[in-house]
Amino acid sequence: MGPLRRAPAVAAMDVGSSKVIVALAAPEDGGLRVLAVAQEPCSGVRRGAVVDLGAASAAIAAAAERSRRVAGIPLPPLMLGSAGGEILSCNREAELRIDPPGPVGPGHVADLMAEVRRTDLPPGYRLVHAIAQEYTVDGYEGCREPVGMAAGRLAVSAHLVACHGNLLANLLRASDAAGVQVENFAVCALAAAESVLSDQERGQGVLLCDIGASATQVGVLVAGEAVGSATIPLGGEHITSDIAQGLRIPRDAAEDLKRRLATADIRSAADRPLDGLSLPPAEGTGADGPVPAGGEQATERLLAEIVQARVEEILERVARLLQDGGLSDLILSGAVLTGGGSRLRGLSAVAMRILGVPVRCGGPLGVEGVLGTPEAAACVGLLQWAARGRNGGRRLMPIAAGVERRPWPFRLWRRE
Numbered sequence: 001m002g003p004l005r006r007a008p009a010v011a012a013m014d015v016g017s018s019k020v021i022v023a024l025a026a027p028e029d030g031g032l033r034v035l036a037v038a039q040e041p042c043s044g045v046r047r048g049a050v051v052d053l054g055a056a057s058a059a060i061a062a063a064a065e066r067s068r069r070v071a072g073i074p075l076p077p078l079m080l081g082s083a084g085g086e087i088l089s090c091n092r093e094a095e096l097r098i099d100p101p102g103p104v105g106p107g108h109v110a111d112l113m114a115e116v117r118r119t120d121l122p123p124g125y126r127l128v129h130a131i132a133q134e135y136t137v138d139g140y141e142g143c144r145e146p147v148g149m150a151a152g153r154l155a156v157s158a159h160l161v162a163c164h165g166n167l168l169a170n171l172l173r174a175s176d177a178a179g180v181q182v183e184n185f186a187v188c189a190l191a192a193a194e195s196v197l198s199d200q201e202r203g204q205g206v207l208l209c210d211i212g213a214s215a216t217q218v219g220v221l222v223a224g225e226a227v228g229s230a231t232i233p234l235g236g237e238h239i240t241s242d243i244a245q246g247l248r249i250p251r252d253a254a255e256d257l258k259r260r261l262a263t264a265d266i267r268s269a270a271d272r273p274l275d276g277l278s279l280p281p282a283e284g285t286g287a288d289g290p291v292p293a294g295g296e297q298a299t300e301r302l303l304a305e306i307v308q309a310r311v312e313e314i315l316e317r318v319a320r321l322l323q324d325g326g327l328s329d330l331i332l333s334g335a336v337l338t339g340g341g342s343r344l345r346g347l348s349a350v351a352m353r354i355l356g357v358p359v360r361c362g363g364p365l366g367v368e369g370v371l372g373t374p375e376a377a378a379c380v381g382l383l384q385w386a387a388r389g390r391n392g393g394r395r396l397m398p399i400a401a402g403v404e405r406r407p408w409p410f411r412l413w414r415r416e
């Protein structure tokens with residue numbers, strides 16, 4: 001007997017606004033064995049868009065090189081994810097006659113998906129996801145896999161996601177300059193949903209928020225598939241800026257305070273002075289410690305007031321998106337918060353009050369180490385899609401796909 005053929009290694013890269021993560025894994029026993037993970041700080045990206053090509057490609061090159069070295073193999077073309085900037089999403093349907101009626105083949109499904117993708121996008125936009133939610137076979141809804149079924153009429157309802165073409169082009173340029181080949185692209189909200197949500201949550205209906213540094217990426221999944229996706233241009237770094245301004249301290253000190261002492265829930269904050277806040281002697285520093293604008297003494301309570309105000313703003317925007325899209329009543333299993341921003345203490349209590357559903361915070365399910373952290377949620381989801389093949393189990397578009405013209409049906413969620 002010859003040697004067993006091993007599935008080739010798969011790779012994923014999340015280009016975030018605070019860091020780039022590259023991960024390499026080997027498909028094994030239905031799961032993934034991690035071969036390497038490398039993370040690099042990145043300052044060249046805002047809300048998923050490259051703003052400094054040199055800085056972005058330097059971070060990508062460093063993370064790619066380290067993962068290559070650790071794994072001891074070349075990096076295969078990888079799944080790339082980013083917040084996607086101002087993404088647009090909508091749901092639409094398409095129908096196909098099968099004449100004469102007979103068994104549905106893969107070609108019929110491909111024709112149907114091509115039909116649902118035919119859409120006239122706003123100038124400069126291109127489609128990045130066309131995800132089949134369910135098929136209808138001769139009027140019977142609820143079919144997940146139509147191939148092999150006898151049918152005369154086949155319909156599909158699908159979730160479409162578009163992002164700006166230049167945003168994608170610049171991510172590809174930065175990757176190319178770093179010597180990294182890209183197989184396909186996904187928006188992080190939907191990639192993170194792949195790794196962070198249980199089958200039960202996806203089935204019953206769930207809201208997912210990936211709270212990153214410069215953006216909060218939102219996805220809604222019902223009956224297992226996406227029905228809404230959007231990006232809100234606010235994230236953890238806005239909370240840090242508010243702390244720096246409110247307490248008149250440098251950003252680094254504000255970031256440190258946020259991680260050590262901040263809570264998003266004023267009700268759990270003590271009225272004691274902020275501990276260990278080392279400040280350069282400067283205006284606004286009183287004899288007993290830092291004095292914020294207005295002359296008050298900086299306490300944990302004041303810190304919580306600053307943080308809660310911004311957290312409420314972010315979550316209220318999420319709630320408004322749900323309402324505008326008619327999705328509020330569909331998230332029966334509640335909300336799951338992930339991304340680095342979800343580490344903030346007190347966040348789930350405030351989110352529960354504003355969203356009015358159960359909330360949990362977490363990272364990829366069943367994964368240990370660096371890839372098990374909330375910051376790695378999107379990267380792990382991308383790896384899982386990569387393991388299912390180039391189209392991620394029919395969830396990803398060919399990266400070079402053209403788009404035919406047809407009116408863009410409606411904007412489920414408006415542009416920010």
Ligand SMILES: Nc1ncnc2c1ncn2[C@@H]1O[C@H](COP(=O)(O)OP(=O)(O)OP(=O)(O)O)[C@@H](O)[C@H]1O
Binds near residue numbers: 048212235236237
């Ligand atoms: N313990 C903590 N408490 C509060 N915030 C935290 C904590 N740890 C990390 N963060 C915040 O998480 C954010 C980074 O999260 P993440 O790594 O998911 O972002 P990103 O993917 O780089 O950015 P984006 O998704 O916006 O492109 C930063 O704003 C950081 O301040």
Ligand SMILES: [Mg+2]
Binds near residue numbers: 083210211213
């Ligand atoms: Mg992110």
